[in-house]
Amino acid sequence: MKRKATVGLKIESDQKVDRPSPRSSVLQSAREAKWILLIWFASFVWTLGYCTRYGYQPVDPSQLNLVMGMPHWVFWGVVMPWVTTMIVSIWFALFCIRDDELGEEPPESGGDS
Amino acid sequence: MFSEANTALLTFLFYTVAVFLLAILSNRVAKGKEFVGEYFLGSRSFGVWAFALTFAATNASGGTFMGFPALIYTHGWSLALWIAGYMALPLVSMAILGKRINQIARQSGALTIPEVLKARFHSERTGLVATSMLIFFMFFYIVAQFKAGGKILTTLLADDPIFQSIVQGTGSLVAPIPWVNQADPDYLVCLLVFAVAVIVYVVYGGFRAVVWTDVMQGIVMFVGVVLMLGLTLYQVGGLESATKQIAVMTPPEFGEGVLRLPPKGDAKPLEQDLFIPKGMWIIDGDQVVRVAESTVIAAGFQHAEPIRLLRLTTESERQRVRDSVASQISPGMELQVEVEKWDAYQYGAGQTGVYITNPGPSETNSLGFLAIGSAISFFIFWPFAATGQPSNLVRLLSFKDTKTLQYSVVTVSVYYAVIYFSLVVVFCCARVLLPGMEIDPDRTMPDLATHLTRVAGIPWLAGILVAAPFAAVMSSVDSFLLVVSSAVVRDLYQGSINKNASEAKIKKLSYQVTIVVGFLAMCFVLNPPKYLQDLIVFATGGLAACFLVPLVLSLYWRRMTSTAAIAGMMGGTLMHVVLTGWGYYVEQEFRAFEFLGLNPFLWDLVGSVGACLLAVLLGPPPESETVREYFSE
Numbered sequence: 001m002k003r004k005a006t007v008g009l010k011i012e013s014d015q016k017v018d019r020p021s022p023r024s025s026v027l028q029s030a031r032e033a034k035w036i037l038l039i040w041f042a043s044f045v046w047t048l049g050y051c052t053r054y055g056y057q058p059v060d061p062s063q064l065n066l067v068m069g070m071p072h073w074v075f076w077g078v079v080m081p082w083v084t085t086m087i088v089s090i091w092f093a094l095f096c097i098r099d100d101e102l103g104e105e106p107p108e109s110g111g112d113s
Numbered sequence: 114m115f116s117e118a119n120t121a122l123l124t125f126l127f128y129t130v131a132v133f134l135l136a137i138l139s140n141r142v143a144k145g146k147e148f149v150g151e152y153f154l155g156s157r158s159f160g161v162w163a164f165a166l167t168f169a170a171t172n173a174s175g176g177t178f179m180g181f182p183a184l185i186y187t188h189g190w191s192l193a194l195w196i197a198g199y200m201a202l203p204l205v206s207m208a209i210l211g212k213r214i215n216q217i218a219r220q221s222g223a224l225t226i227p228e229v230l231k232a233r234f235h236s237e238r239t240g241l242v243a244t245s246m247l248i249f250f251m252f253f254y255i256v257a258q259f260k261a262g263g264k265i266l267t268t269l270l271a272d273d274p275i276f277q278s279i280v281q282g283t284g285s286l287v288a289p290i291p292w293v294n295q296a297d298p299d300y301l302v303c304l305l306v307f308a309v310a311v312i313v314y315v316v317y318g319g320f321r322a323v324v325w326t327d328v329m330q331g332i333v334m335f336v337g338v339v340l341m342l343g344l345t346l347y348q349v350g351g352l353e354s355a356t357k358q359i360a361v362m363t364p365p366e367f368g369e370g371v372l373r374l375p376p377k378g379d380a381k382p383l384e385q386d387l388f389i390p391k392g393m394w395i396i397d398g399d400q401v402v403r404v405a406e407s408t409v410i411a412a413g414f415q416h417a418e419p420i421r422l423l424r425l426t427t428e429s430e431r432q433r434v435r436d437s438v439a440s441q442i443s444p445g446m447e448l449q450v451e452v453e454k455w456d457a458y459q460y461g462a463g464q465t466g467v468y469i470t471n472p473g474p475s476e477t478n479s480l481g482f483l484a485i486g487s488a489i490s491f492f493i494f495w496p497f498a499a500t501g502q503p504s505n506l507v508r509l510l511s512f513k514d515t516k517t518l519q520y521s522v523v524t525v526s527v528y529y530a531v532i533y534f535s536l537v538v539v540f541c542c543a544r545v546l547l548p549g550m551e552i553d554p555d556r557t558m559p560d561l562a563t564h565l566t567r568v569a570g571i572p573w574l575a576g577i578l579v580a581a582p583f584a585a586v587m588s589s590v591d592s593f594l595l596v597v598s599s600a601v602v603r604d605l606y607q608g609s610i611n612k613n614a615s616e617a618k619i620k621k622l623s624y625q626v627t628i629v630v631g632f633l634a635m636c637f638v639l640n641p642p643k644y645l646q647d648l649i650v651f652a653t654g655g656l657a658a659c660f661l662v663p664l665v666l667s668l669y670w671r672r673m674t675s676t677a678a679i680a681g682m683m684g685g686t687l688m689h690v691v692l693t694g695w696g697y698y699v700e701q702e703f704r705a706f707e708f709l710g711l712n713p714f715l716w717d718l719v720g721s722v723g724a725c726l727l728a729v730l731l732g733p734p735p736e737s738e739t740v741r742e743y744f745s746e
Binding site: 036039043051052070083103 | 470
């Protein structure tokens with residue numbers, strides 16, 4: 001089984017193993033979980049930081065500040081962090097989550113093969 | 114061939130046939146495979162599309178297509194911030210636990226979440242506590258979803274003449290049956306049809322049928338929302354035009370009042386009853402008023418009984434109504450509105466710009482719809498509550514390899530970004546296209562679908578659009594039904610009562626339990642309790658509060674013990690129950706108390722973490738053999 005290198009995570013790359021040791025897999029999953037929490041926290045800080053600062057101010061309908069047809073706080077405080085988080089999520093899923101072996105199919109639960 | 118009245122019925126018939134076909138196909142695929150693993154987990158064989166779409170569709174319940182649009186319509190652009198927590202939801206809820214829980218489940222042969230906990234600690238007691246909690250909270254959830262299914266179907270089919278004749282027949286049929294006759298006949302018919310359809314396909318097809326129908330329903334939801342987005346933006350003249358119109362809007366006013374015929378000198382007295390339907394517009398001088406509940410002016414009388422009315426306060430909205438609604442009652446007969454006092458919104462009354470900024474208008478809360486504390490709470494609540502939901506967790510046991518998980522995170526991330534943000538845009542624009550939906554915000558989605566397709570000259574398309582909320586409820590209720598059935602059969606019966614039960618016995622019992630649970634849920638909502646919507650919130654929060662922390666610590670922390678897992682489940686649940694009780698005591702409503710203005714879920718997590726840590730610190734260390742089994746090199 002080929003296990004790919006991941007960007008930004010300290011894990012062994014291109015190792016040929018039959019099955020990862022449970023401990024190696026646990027540590028890797030825990031490491032990935034920490035990075036995921038960091039991504040979530042970054043999106044939290046951006047969204048809540050921007051919206052709290054600019055999204056709670058009263059507006060004058062004759063002097064609207066719109067970006068792509070939506071209020072500017074929605075564009076910069078929700079749309080942009082959403083798109084960024086989506087791109088980071090995709091990058092993380094494809095390149096940072098290690099392709100670990102999930103284990104043998106338990107004999108009592110059957111299987112397709 | 115298609116008309117507005119029968120598109121919904123045709124859609125529903127198409128749906129029912131499609132899900133039954135999928136169930137039959139699923140049943141054929143399952144032949145020859147070991148029953149329990151196939152019925153409850155599809156033999157852990159699902160690839161990217163099946164896994165991603167079943168995960169996405171299960172999360173998007175009826176609320177996504179009925180409640181959420183209603184909130185957007187009522188409170189405006191602030192819903193963009195309210196739902197923003199979904200941006201990280203796919204990554205958080207799938208990837209934090211996905212690989213690890215799937216590995217442990219495979220290693221131990223676990224098919225359910227209680228089984229995972231039981232296997233992790235080799236503790237029957239832990240599994241039993243988890244099963245009890247799961248059944249307790251899940252039952253409320255299923256009950257609520259059955260009600261939502263019945264209600265949505267009622268809304269969709271309301272104008273269909275065939276449906277109305279069936280309703281009349283049912284009404285006279287159940288009239289002599291006590292308790293059943295208290296339910297509205299239209300709701301009764303829809304509930305029965307919905308429940309039978311779901312129970313049959315779940316029983317016949319099992320987890321595989323549930324996943325396959327989820328895939329179909331997930332595609333329908335996606336296509337429906339994207340089509341709505343295009344039609345809405347076109348008809349409203351672009352997003353910029355819509356936002357500018359929303360910016361000048363001020364919230365409507367509600368009042369209890371009487372509809373009166375003009376003085377006798379001006380009009381003929383009524384020779385027969387005049388029925389005034391819910392939703393009818395009345396233009397009385399400068400006032401533009403909408404009827405919020407049906408009423409009748411009896412023959413010979415001058416006025417109806419007092420009813421709830423809505424009055425528009427924005428001139429552009431009033432003009433739109435004047436232009437589109439000349440007169441909905443007999444020509445020459447104009448009703449007059451008498452209301453003693455119009456009630457303004459607690460927050461946002463008379464303020465322009467309130468729909469395009471936070472906290473958004475609120476009829477009942479003087480702080481507005483989304484105070485900063487609530488915005489913070491929801492950003493935390495959405496991704497982490499989803500992570501702790503057993504219906505999501507059990508899906509993490511079913512993907513076949515890590516690649517599937519990786520590509521599914523990609524798929525669901527794009528799916529949610531498109532669906533949720535499109536819904537915000539569509540239903541903000543709906544404020545411009547459909548004034549006065551505040552009388553029944555839950556109808557915003559089907560009414561907008563009908564309006565958009567009628568204006569575009571393609572009424573048959575309404576069928577696809579209105580199918581989205583129905584698909585969403587169906588894809589949630591089937592999953593919950595199976596989770597409860599598996600808890601009873603696999604965890605209680607096979608795990609504790611009869612460990613050596615034959616496959617034939619388990620198969621028979623699985624079918625029976627699925628039918629009985631579905632039937633019980635249906636009976637429970639024949640006359641839905643008043644606070645059912647609050648019970649949904651109670652169940653969702655309770656499930657996440659109960660399972661999230663114990664599961665995360667069990668999967669990642671070597672020192673975690675079975676006692677600590679039980680303490681964590683009890684701690685989270687207890688905090689949830691206490692805050693709900695406190696909320697009831699303070700507010701006289703079945704709603705958890707928001708201590709320091711934060712979502713109760715955050716306090717539940719604090720309770721659960723505290724209980725786990727205390728139990729680990731005070732209790733004996735975990736058995737070294739168990740630790741070696743799941744953590745050693």
